[in-house]
Amino acid sequence: MIDQSFRAVQPRHAPELRVGIIPLPNFTMLAFAGFIDTLRLAADEGDRSRQVRCAWTVMSEHRDAVAASNGVMLQPPMALQPPLAFDYVIVVGGTLHDGERESAGLLSYLRTVDAAGVPLVGLCNGVFALARAGLMDGRYACLSWFHHQDYVTEFPGHRIVSDRMFLVDGKRITCPGGVGAIHLASWLIERHLGTGAAAKGLRIMLEDGARPGEAPQPAPLTVGVSNLEDVRVRRAVLAMERMLDQNVRLADLARMVGSTPRTLTRLFVAHLGITPAAVLKSMRVDRARRLLRNTQWSIAEIAADCGFCDASHLIRHFREVEGATPGAVRAAGGPHPASSG
Structure with missing residues:
Protein backbone atom coordinates (compact mmCIF):
# COMPACT_ATOMS: atom_id res chain seq x y z
CA MET A 1 0.00 0.00 0.00
CA MET A 205 35.82 7.15 -1.91
CA LEU A 206 39.38 6.66 -3.21
CA GLU A 207 38.18 5.42 -6.60
CA ASP A 208 40.46 6.38 -9.49
CA GLY A 209 37.60 7.38 -11.75
CA ALA A 210 34.23 6.49 -13.14
CA ARG A 211 33.75 3.11 -14.80
CA PRO A 212 31.17 2.85 -17.58
CA GLY A 213 28.42 0.28 -17.44
CA GLU A 214 30.08 -1.85 -20.09
CA ALA A 215 33.30 -2.14 -18.08
CA PRO A 216 33.85 -5.87 -17.40
CA GLN A 217 33.33 -7.20 -13.91
CA PRO A 218 36.70 -7.95 -12.29
CA ALA A 219 38.24 -11.15 -13.58
CA PRO A 220 39.49 -13.85 -11.21
CA LEU A 221 43.02 -13.17 -10.02
CA THR A 222 43.94 -16.86 -10.17
CA VAL A 223 44.88 -16.62 -13.83
CA GLY A 224 46.49 -13.20 -13.66
CA VAL A 225 44.17 -11.33 -16.03
CA SER A 226 42.94 -8.53 -13.76
CA ASN A 227 44.49 -5.96 -16.14
CA LEU A 228 43.85 -7.84 -19.36
CA GLU A 229 42.62 -5.52 -22.10
CA ASP A 230 40.83 -8.04 -24.32
CA VAL A 231 37.24 -8.09 -23.09
CA ARG A 232 36.41 -11.41 -24.77
CA VAL A 233 39.13 -13.23 -22.84
CA ARG A 234 38.13 -11.60 -19.57
CA ARG A 235 34.50 -12.54 -20.09
CA ALA A 236 35.42 -16.08 -21.05
CA VAL A 237 37.47 -16.47 -17.88
CA LEU A 238 34.58 -15.15 -15.79
CA ALA A 239 32.27 -17.66 -17.45
CA MET A 240 34.75 -20.46 -16.70
CA GLU A 241 34.85 -19.53 -13.04
CA ARG A 242 31.06 -19.37 -12.90
CA MET A 243 30.75 -22.84 -14.43
CA LEU A 244 33.76 -24.45 -12.80
CA ASP A 245 31.80 -27.49 -11.64
CA GLN A 246 30.15 -28.02 -15.04
CA ASN A 247 31.14 -29.48 -18.39
CA VAL A 248 32.42 -26.37 -20.17
CA ARG A 249 32.54 -26.73 -23.95
CA LEU A 250 34.74 -24.39 -25.99
CA ALA A 251 31.95 -23.83 -28.53
CA ASP A 252 29.54 -22.71 -25.78
CA LEU A 253 32.17 -20.48 -24.22
CA ALA A 254 32.95 -18.82 -27.55
CA ARG A 255 29.27 -18.21 -28.27
CA MET A 256 28.78 -16.60 -24.84
CA VAL A 257 31.46 -14.00 -25.53
CA GLY A 258 30.61 -13.38 -29.17
CA SER A 259 33.53 -15.25 -30.71
CA THR A 260 34.35 -18.53 -32.43
CA PRO A 261 36.26 -21.46 -30.90
CA ARG A 262 39.23 -20.88 -33.19
CA THR A 263 39.40 -17.13 -32.56
CA LEU A 264 38.94 -17.50 -28.80
CA THR A 265 41.73 -20.07 -28.61
CA ARG A 266 44.00 -17.74 -30.57
CA LEU A 267 43.18 -14.86 -28.21
CA PHE A 268 43.91 -16.96 -25.12
CA VAL A 269 47.27 -18.04 -26.50
CA ALA A 270 48.13 -14.47 -27.51
CA HIS A 271 47.21 -12.89 -24.16
CA LEU A 272 47.80 -15.69 -21.66
CA GLY A 273 50.17 -18.00 -23.48
CA ILE A 274 47.92 -21.04 -22.99
CA THR A 275 44.68 -22.44 -24.40
CA PRO A 276 41.23 -22.09 -22.80
CA ALA A 277 41.38 -25.76 -21.78
CA ALA A 278 44.68 -25.18 -19.98
CA VAL A 279 43.27 -22.11 -18.19
CA LEU A 280 40.23 -24.09 -17.07
CA LYS A 281 42.42 -26.92 -15.79
CA SER A 282 44.60 -24.44 -13.90
CA MET A 283 41.57 -22.80 -12.31
CA ARG A 284 40.14 -26.14 -11.21
CA VAL A 285 43.41 -27.29 -9.70
CA ASP A 286 43.86 -23.92 -7.98
CA ARG A 287 40.41 -24.16 -6.42
CA ALA A 288 41.06 -27.75 -5.39
CA ARG A 289 44.30 -26.66 -3.70
CA ARG A 290 42.46 -23.96 -1.70
CA LEU A 291 39.73 -26.39 -0.66
CA LEU A 292 42.31 -28.94 0.42
CA ARG A 293 43.97 -26.41 2.70
CA ASN A 294 40.88 -24.63 4.01
CA THR A 295 38.20 -27.30 4.35
CA GLN A 296 37.78 -30.83 5.61
CA TRP A 297 35.97 -31.94 2.46
CA SER A 298 36.79 -35.37 1.09
CA ILE A 299 38.76 -35.70 -2.15
CA ALA A 300 35.59 -36.88 -3.89
CA GLU A 301 33.65 -33.82 -2.69
CA ILE A 302 36.39 -31.48 -3.86
CA ALA A 303 36.55 -33.25 -7.22
CA ALA A 304 32.81 -32.73 -7.76
CA ASP A 305 32.94 -29.08 -6.70
CA CYS A 306 35.83 -28.33 -9.05
CA GLY A 307 34.43 -30.06 -12.12
CA PHE A 308 36.51 -33.25 -12.14
CA CYS A 309 34.81 -36.51 -13.08
CA ASP A 310 35.80 -38.25 -9.85
CA ALA A 311 38.57 -38.42 -7.25
CA SER A 312 40.92 -40.31 -9.58
CA HIS A 313 40.49 -37.63 -12.26
CA LEU A 314 41.33 -34.91 -9.73
CA ILE A 315 44.37 -36.80 -8.41
CA ARG A 316 45.78 -37.33 -11.90
CA HIS A 317 45.45 -33.71 -13.00
CA PHE A 318 46.51 -32.39 -9.61
CA ARG A 319 49.73 -34.40 -9.72
CA GLU A 320 50.45 -33.12 -13.26
CA VAL A 321 50.15 -29.50 -12.19
CA GLU A 322 51.40 -29.58 -8.60
CA GLY A 323 53.86 -32.45 -8.74
CA ALA A 324 52.23 -33.93 -5.64
CA THR A 325 49.02 -35.70 -4.70
CA PRO A 326 46.08 -33.88 -3.09
CA GLY A 327 46.68 -35.85 0.10
CA ALA A 328 50.28 -34.68 0.29
CA VAL A 329 49.32 -31.05 -0.25
CA ARG A 330 46.64 -31.25 2.44
CA ALA A 331 49.09 -32.79 4.90
CA ALA A 332 51.71 -30.13 4.18
CA GLY A 333 49.19 -27.33 4.60
CA GLY A 334 48.57 -28.02 8.28
CA PRO A 335 45.22 -28.37 10.07
CA HIS A 336 42.14 -26.51 8.94
CA PRO A 337 41.82 -23.31 11.06
CA ALA A 338 38.35 -24.28 12.27
CA SER A 339 39.66 -27.56 13.69
CA SER A 340 42.63 -26.15 15.59
CA GLY A 341 42.20 -25.58 19.27
Missing part, protein backbone atom coordinates in the same frame (compact mmCIF):
# COMPACT_ATOMS: atom_id res chain seq x y z
CA ILE A 2 1.32 3.44 -0.93
CA ASP A 3 1.47 6.15 1.70
CA GLN A 4 -0.39 9.00 -0.02
CA SER A 5 0.32 11.42 2.84
CA PHE A 6 3.97 11.79 1.85
CA ARG A 7 5.13 15.34 1.34
CA ALA A 8 8.84 15.64 0.78
CA VAL A 9 10.57 18.42 2.70
CA GLN A 10 11.85 20.54 -0.16
CA PRO A 11 14.88 22.77 0.19
CA ARG A 12 14.86 26.21 -1.42
CA HIS A 13 15.82 24.57 -4.70
CA ALA A 14 14.39 21.13 -5.41
CA PRO A 15 16.98 18.32 -5.64
CA GLU A 16 18.15 17.53 -9.15
CA LEU A 17 18.11 13.79 -8.40
CA ARG A 18 15.43 12.13 -6.24
CA VAL A 19 15.72 8.44 -5.43
CA GLY A 20 13.51 6.03 -3.51
CA ILE A 21 15.35 3.01 -2.11
CA ILE A 22 13.74 -0.27 -1.08
CA PRO A 23 16.04 -2.72 0.76
CA LEU A 24 14.73 -6.27 0.49
CA PRO A 25 15.17 -8.90 3.23
CA ASN A 26 18.82 -10.07 3.35
CA PHE A 27 19.96 -7.10 1.25
CA THR A 28 23.71 -6.63 0.84
CA MET A 29 25.09 -3.79 2.93
CA LEU A 30 27.91 -2.84 0.55
CA ALA A 31 25.57 -2.23 -2.39
CA PHE A 32 23.09 -0.33 -0.22
CA ALA A 33 25.63 1.84 1.59
CA GLY A 34 27.86 2.41 -1.43
CA PHE A 35 24.95 3.65 -3.51
CA ILE A 36 23.62 6.00 -0.83
CA ASP A 37 27.03 7.34 0.18
CA THR A 38 27.84 8.19 -3.43
CA LEU A 39 24.66 10.26 -3.54
CA ARG A 40 25.46 11.81 -0.15
CA LEU A 41 28.90 12.98 -1.22
CA ALA A 42 27.48 14.66 -4.31
CA ALA A 43 24.46 16.17 -2.55
CA ASP A 44 26.17 18.90 -0.54
CA GLU A 45 29.39 20.85 -0.08
CA GLY A 46 32.07 19.68 2.32
CA ASP A 47 30.94 16.88 4.61
CA ARG A 48 27.63 18.37 5.75
CA SER A 49 25.63 15.57 4.04
CA ARG A 50 22.47 17.61 3.57
CA GLN A 51 20.08 16.40 0.88
CA VAL A 52 20.45 19.53 -1.22
CA ARG A 53 21.28 18.45 -4.79
CA CYS A 54 20.34 14.78 -4.29
CA ALA A 55 17.55 13.39 -2.15
CA TRP A 56 17.10 9.77 -1.12
CA THR A 57 14.29 8.09 0.77
CA VAL A 58 14.72 4.63 2.30
CA MET A 59 11.38 2.88 2.56
CA SER A 60 9.72 -0.46 3.10
CA GLU A 61 6.22 -1.83 3.03
CA HIS A 62 4.43 -0.64 6.22
CA ARG A 63 7.80 0.78 7.42
CA ASP A 64 8.80 -2.73 8.48
CA ALA A 65 12.36 -3.24 9.73
CA VAL A 66 14.59 -5.12 7.28
CA ALA A 67 17.59 -7.34 8.09
CA ALA A 68 20.70 -7.12 5.93
CA SER A 69 22.52 -10.29 4.91
CA ASN A 70 25.14 -9.53 7.59
CA GLY A 71 22.48 -9.43 10.33
CA VAL A 72 22.33 -5.64 10.78
CA MET A 73 18.76 -4.43 11.21
CA LEU A 74 17.58 -1.37 9.28
CA GLN A 75 14.48 0.61 10.21
CA PRO A 76 13.33 2.56 7.12
CA PRO A 77 11.80 5.91 8.08
CA MET A 78 9.15 5.76 5.37
CA ALA A 79 6.51 3.41 4.01
CA LEU A 80 6.25 3.02 0.24
CA GLN A 81 5.79 6.48 -1.30
CA PRO A 82 4.01 7.65 -4.48
CA PRO A 83 6.26 6.83 -7.45
CA LEU A 84 6.23 10.35 -8.91
CA ALA A 85 8.06 11.59 -5.82
CA PHE A 86 11.19 10.01 -7.37
CA ASP A 87 13.28 10.05 -10.50
CA TYR A 88 14.27 6.42 -9.84
CA VAL A 89 13.14 3.64 -7.53
CA ILE A 90 15.98 1.36 -6.43
CA VAL A 91 15.36 -2.20 -5.24
CA VAL A 92 18.34 -3.57 -3.29
CA GLY A 93 18.51 -7.37 -3.13
CA GLY A 94 20.90 -9.76 -1.48
CA THR A 95 21.20 -13.41 -0.65
CA LEU A 96 18.78 -15.66 -2.52
CA HIS A 97 18.56 -18.89 -0.60
CA ASP A 98 16.55 -19.47 2.59
CA GLY A 99 15.33 -15.89 2.50
CA GLU A 100 11.93 -14.22 2.41
CA ARG A 101 10.20 -13.71 -0.91
CA GLU A 102 8.76 -10.32 -1.84
CA SER A 103 5.16 -9.77 -0.73
CA ALA A 104 2.31 -9.39 -3.19
CA GLY A 105 1.97 -5.80 -1.98
CA LEU A 106 5.57 -4.95 -2.83
CA LEU A 107 5.35 -6.55 -6.28
CA SER A 108 2.16 -4.56 -6.89
CA TYR A 109 3.97 -1.37 -5.87
CA LEU A 110 6.76 -2.07 -8.37
CA ARG A 111 4.17 -2.46 -11.12
CA THR A 112 2.68 0.88 -10.04
CA VAL A 113 6.12 2.49 -10.32
CA ASP A 114 6.46 1.09 -13.83
CA ALA A 115 2.99 2.28 -14.82
CA ALA A 116 3.93 5.79 -13.65
CA GLY A 117 6.90 5.77 -16.03
CA VAL A 118 9.52 5.94 -13.27
CA PRO A 119 12.69 3.93 -14.06
CA LEU A 120 13.31 0.91 -11.84
CA VAL A 121 16.77 -0.14 -10.72
CA GLY A 122 17.61 -3.68 -9.61
CA LEU A 123 20.69 -3.43 -7.41
CA CYS A 124 22.54 -6.60 -6.45
CA ASN A 125 19.84 -9.29 -6.70
CA GLY A 126 17.02 -6.75 -6.67
CA VAL A 127 16.44 -7.69 -10.30
CA PHE A 128 14.84 -10.93 -9.09
CA ALA A 129 12.03 -8.86 -7.52
CA LEU A 130 11.56 -6.93 -10.76
CA ALA A 131 11.40 -10.18 -12.72
CA ARG A 132 8.94 -11.72 -10.24
CA ALA A 133 6.74 -8.65 -10.75
CA GLY A 134 6.77 -9.38 -14.49
CA LEU A 135 8.82 -6.26 -15.23
CA MET A 136 11.87 -7.83 -16.90
CA ASP A 137 10.13 -9.53 -19.83
CA GLY A 138 12.04 -8.61 -22.98
CA ARG A 139 14.66 -6.71 -20.93
CA TYR A 140 18.27 -7.54 -20.28
CA ALA A 141 19.29 -8.19 -16.68
CA CYS A 142 22.85 -7.64 -15.45
CA LEU A 143 23.85 -9.85 -12.52
CA SER A 144 26.99 -11.10 -10.90
CA TRP A 145 28.41 -14.19 -12.58
CA PHE A 146 27.95 -15.80 -9.15
CA HIS A 147 24.14 -15.67 -9.48
CA HIS A 148 23.89 -16.05 -13.25
CA GLN A 149 22.65 -19.62 -13.08
CA ASP A 150 20.12 -18.83 -10.33
CA TYR A 151 18.47 -16.29 -12.61
CA VAL A 152 18.57 -18.56 -15.65
CA THR A 153 16.94 -21.35 -13.62
CA GLU A 154 14.09 -19.18 -12.33
CA PHE A 155 13.58 -17.17 -15.51
CA PRO A 156 14.73 -19.39 -18.37
CA GLY A 157 13.32 -17.18 -21.12
CA HIS A 158 14.91 -13.95 -19.93
CA ARG A 159 17.95 -12.18 -21.32
CA ILE A 160 20.93 -11.94 -19.00
CA VAL A 161 24.53 -10.71 -18.98
CA SER A 162 27.14 -11.23 -16.28
CA ASP A 163 30.13 -9.46 -17.69
CA ARG A 164 29.73 -5.76 -16.90
CA MET A 165 29.38 -3.23 -14.08
CA PHE A 166 25.79 -2.28 -14.82
CA LEU A 167 23.35 -2.22 -17.71
CA VAL A 168 20.78 0.32 -18.84
CA ASP A 169 17.91 -1.14 -20.86
CA GLY A 170 15.31 1.57 -21.28
CA LYS A 171 13.62 2.19 -17.94
CA ARG A 172 15.29 -0.84 -16.37
CA ILE A 173 18.75 -0.49 -14.87
CA THR A 174 20.43 -3.49 -13.30
CA CYS A 175 23.70 -3.81 -11.44
CA PRO A 176 25.42 -6.79 -9.76
CA GLY A 177 26.17 -4.74 -6.65
CA GLY A 178 29.51 -4.45 -4.87
CA VAL A 179 31.56 -1.49 -6.07
CA GLY A 180 29.36 -1.53 -9.17
CA ALA A 181 26.71 0.19 -7.01
CA ILE A 182 29.09 3.11 -6.49
CA HIS A 183 29.73 3.48 -10.20
CA LEU A 184 26.04 3.20 -11.05
CA ALA A 185 25.20 5.94 -8.54
CA SER A 186 28.03 8.04 -9.97
CA TRP A 187 26.62 7.54 -13.48
CA LEU A 188 23.20 8.75 -12.33
CA ILE A 189 24.78 11.74 -10.61
CA GLU A 190 26.69 12.67 -13.76
CA ARG A 191 23.46 12.53 -15.79
CA HIS A 192 21.57 14.80 -13.39
CA LEU A 193 24.21 16.95 -11.67
CA GLY A 194 27.19 16.89 -14.01
CA THR A 195 30.67 15.41 -14.20
CA GLY A 196 32.12 17.48 -11.36
CA ALA A 197 29.59 16.26 -8.82
CA ALA A 198 30.14 12.66 -9.85
CA ALA A 199 33.94 12.96 -9.71
CA LYS A 200 33.84 14.48 -6.21
CA GLY A 201 32.27 11.41 -4.64
CA LEU A 202 34.57 8.99 -6.43
CA ARG A 203 37.67 10.90 -5.27
CA ILE A 204 36.53 10.89 -1.65
